[in-house]
Amino acid sequence: MSDLFREQLQALRAQSLHRKLREIGTAQGPEVQIVGRQLVNFSSNDYLGLAADPILRQAAIAAIEEFGVGAGASRLISGTQSPHVTLESVLAKWKRAPAAICFSSGYAAAVGTLPALASKQDVVILDKLCHASLIDGARLSGATIRIFPHNHLGKLESHLDWARREHPQARVVVVTESVFSMDGDRAPLRELVDLKKRFQAHLLLDEAHAIGVVGPHGRGLAAELGLEAQIDVQLGTLSKSLGVSGGYICGSRSLVDWLINRARSFIFSTAPPPALAAAATAAIHFLASEEGEARRQTLWRRIVQLRRMLPAAREEFGKPGAAIIPWMVGDEQRALDLAHALQKEGFLVPAIRYPTVAKGAARLRLTVSASHSEAQITSLGEAIGRLAEQTKAAL
Ligand SMILES: *Cc1c(COP(=O)(O)O)cnc(C)c1O
Numbered sequence: 001m002s003d004l005f006r007e008q009l010q011a012l013r014a015q016s017l018h019r020k021l022r023e024i025g026t027a028q029g030p031e032v033q034i035v036g037r038q039l040v041n042f043s044s045n046d047y048l049g050l051a052a053d054p055i056l057r058q059a060a061i062a063a064i065e066e067f068g069v070g071a072g073a074s075r076l077i078s079g080t081q082s083p084h085v086t087l088e089s090v091l092a093k094w095k096r097a098p099a100a101i102c103f104s105s106g107y108a109a110a111v112g113t114l115p116a117l118a119s120k121q122d123v124v125i126l127d128k129l130c131h132a133s134l135i136d137g138a139r140l141s142g143a144t145i146r147i148f149p150h151n152h153l154g155k156l157e158s159h160l161d162w163a164r165r166e167h168p169q170a171r172v173v174v175v176t177e178s179v180f181s182m183d184g185d186r187a188p189l190r191e192l193v194d195l196k197k198r199f200q201a202h203l204l205l206d207e208a209h210a211i212g213v214v215g216p217h218g219r220g221l222a223a224e225l226g227l228e229a230q231i232d233v234q235l236g237t238l239s240k241s242l243g244v245s246g247g248y249i250c251g252s253r254s255l256v257d258w259l260i261n262r263a264r265s266f267i268f269s270t271a272p273p274p275a276l277a278a279a280a281t282a283a284i285h286f287l288a289s290e291e292g293e294a295r296r297q298t299l300w301r302r303i304v305q306l307r308r309m310l311p312a313a314r315e316e317f318g319k320p321g322a323a324i325i326p327w328m329v330g331d332e333q334r335a336l337d338l339a340h341a342l343q344k345e346g347f348l349v350p351a352i353r354y355p356t357v358a359k360g361a362a363r364l365r366l367t368v369s370a371s372h373s374e375a376q377i378t379s380l381g382e383a384i385g386r387l388a389e390q391t392k393a394a395l
Pocket of ligand 1: 106107181206239245246247
């Protein structure tokens with residue numbers, strides 16, 4: 001048995017697809033320490049630098065003092081404590097949605113919600129680049145699955161047309177992300193909303209990487225475009241720019257009540273620790289404040305600064321729709337080599353490979369945070385400029 005795994009692991013190594021864990025010995029922040037060495041961190045989704053912020057720490061500590069650590073039971077039994085209720089009401093108000101429900105993670109929100117929305121006789125249509133949690137949720141639902149090429153409205157339209165023709169009684173759910181996690185680009189949301197309305201489909205929008213970054217007070221892409229009321233199911237995470245842990249769904253009161261009754265990852269899992277709910281509430285209050293808006297503006301100044309420093313004419317650097325800038329490399333080993341070279345220069349930038357992205361679509365994924373200094377961005381930009389020149393020469 002163990003030999004079997006050894007061989008399988010060896011095969012992964014031979015393909016440059018082997019992955020291992022990296023121990024971080026410090027709090028999250030613009031700099032972290034790994035294997036005894038300080039590195040500037042360009043790999044985190046803590047876009048606003050809230051993960052170790054004193055406001056969140058204090059909120060969590062106060063909640064631990066009052067409510068202890070564990071929630072003790074699932075939400076429907078006796079695990080719903082005041083911090084959970086407060087978080088859900090603050091979240092709904094901030095997102096201007098009728099109601100909100102929180103899960104232990106964004107992953108749990110996705111795999112719990114999709115099977116509650118669709119079942120065997122229904123159709124779920126996903127963008128090709130949707131996050132694994134959305135794909136897993138769609139599979140668990142048992143619905144017929146259709147995939148459209150990334151942001152391809154024409155193909156989506158023909159899938160919708162097919163679904164309406166072949167499954168006239170089916171519920172049809174379109175699933176996409178507002179900002180794509182490994183590419184940093186955005187969905188054409190206005191057009192998607194027009195299409196789903198025309199075909200009387202439902203839209204589930206995952207705002208994991210837009211929350212805190214895009215839209216007024218970081219309310220996401222739907223808010224930026226004034227489309228919040230048109231999105232049937234808004235999914236997001238408390239784990240990225242909100243700096244905590246957990247996932248959520250915002251939508252109608254009846255949707256949320258249905259999920260309380262049917263979402264298995266909500267029902268059959270212990271409630272998240274109350275201190276995390278309290279910290280997430282503090283993060284939302286911060287985002288909604290003037291100080292929060294100023295922090296978000298700082299993030300955008302840093303994003304623009306880094307993008308300007310990257311070799312402009314070179315297409316492998318995407319145009320940032322958010323705090324994610326991919327450096328498209330292609331070859332897995334070359335991506336690992338570049339990540340290693342950057343680490344030698346003092347930067348933590350992950351090489352993203354299959355199965356997170358397609359084989360042969362390896363990349364470095366640069367993520368910017370408001371907590372980076374201008375000087376840190378400048379030195380990363382310079383290091384990448386040098387490496388990009390060297391790799392061009394090597395090709
Ligand atoms: C990270 C992510 C999730 C999962 O959220 P977690 O809170 O980390 O479980 C879901 N969807 C997308 C697009 C993500 O990037």
